Amino acid sequence: MSDLSSKYVLQTVGFDARFPNQNQTRNCFQNYTDYFKCISAKGEDYAPCKQFKKAYNSLCPNEWISKFDEQRENGTFPASLEP
Amino acid sequence: MTNFFLIFNNIFNDAPQPWQLGFQDSATPGFTGLVTLHNTIGFYLVVISFSVFWVLFSLVYYYSSKKNPIAHKYLTHGTVLELIWTITPALILIAIAFPSFRLLYLMDEVISPTLTIKVVGHQWYWSYEYSDFITDSGDSIDFDSYMIPESDLELGQFRLLDVDNKLIIPVDCHIRLIVTGSDVLHSFAVPSLGLKLDAVPGRLNQVSFLAERSGTFYGQCSEICGVWHGFMPIVVEAVSSPDFLVWIDSASS
Structure with a gap:
């Protein structure tokens, strides 16, 4: 095992008490919104914001992420991204 | 001789067989629980089936017009009997429901995923x-x-x-x-x-x-x-x- 070297770590976003149910739709959306709120408040390099990005990347299907990105660019994203 | 004992080793058949009736071999605690629940409820099914059919057959057998010519015209109510056949099914339903709930909520839990x-x-x-x-x-x-x-x-x-x-x-x-x-x-x-x-x-x-x-x-x-x-x-x-x-x-x- 010691000679095992991988650039990846087996780690994922943990349990979130706000979303204890089977339905995780809002978990994805909330983390996506929180990330962009976070970087508009603190700037893109602010390290704690990365946690939201990790979370929404793990939870949202890639198709959804690109759709959200598109909506953000067009200004039709259905939530406020102001901090 | 060793070959004889080797056949008792587990062989996991992880693909369905043609005309298979039983479950596939379990690979997770969740499915082991599901199979156990299935067997538990199967036990109650056997108990209920035996008691219902026993009552049915004995009624037909002992109370046929030949064996029992006097109709019990005035025997219309029995409180004890009513209590027994109301409470017993309720207890059986509880005995089935609780293992089911336990498994349902255990399987619903997401335990610190990796x-x-x-x-x-x-x-x-x-x-x-x-x-x-x-x-x-x-x-x-x-x-x-x-x-x-x-x-x-x-x-x-x-x-x-x-x-x-x-x-x-x-x-x-x-x-x-x-x-x-x-x-x-x-x-x-x-x-x-x-x-x-x-x-x-x-x-x-x-x-x-x-x-x-x-x-x-x-x-x-x-x-x-x-x-x-x-x-x-x-x-x-x-x-x-x-x-x-x-x-x-x-x-x-």
């Missing part, structure tokens, strides 16, 4: 996204999983069941699946892992499982989703976690 895999149902294939790992180019690891058509099958592969890209998972790790659909309803089902979860467009369903042993597990789409509903099977391959990391390294490059 890996999240997104499963997306399409017409008519599954695609898997391992977005915990971001490649050097910044993309997530994702791929589509199509059934191998009958003409391309190699010896030992299963017709209508084998796919080109399997879902690879590490054993002994709590894995969270996020299941959704991209067009119509699908259902992600793998019996050996005790999984059956609807893939609903616009909604993310979560389920957790833990593979206790390595193996290849087969499943099929379980929600009728169009003409090729029967041709979008699921293959899950459980490997050791070092092997999993080797695979994810190779999959990302």
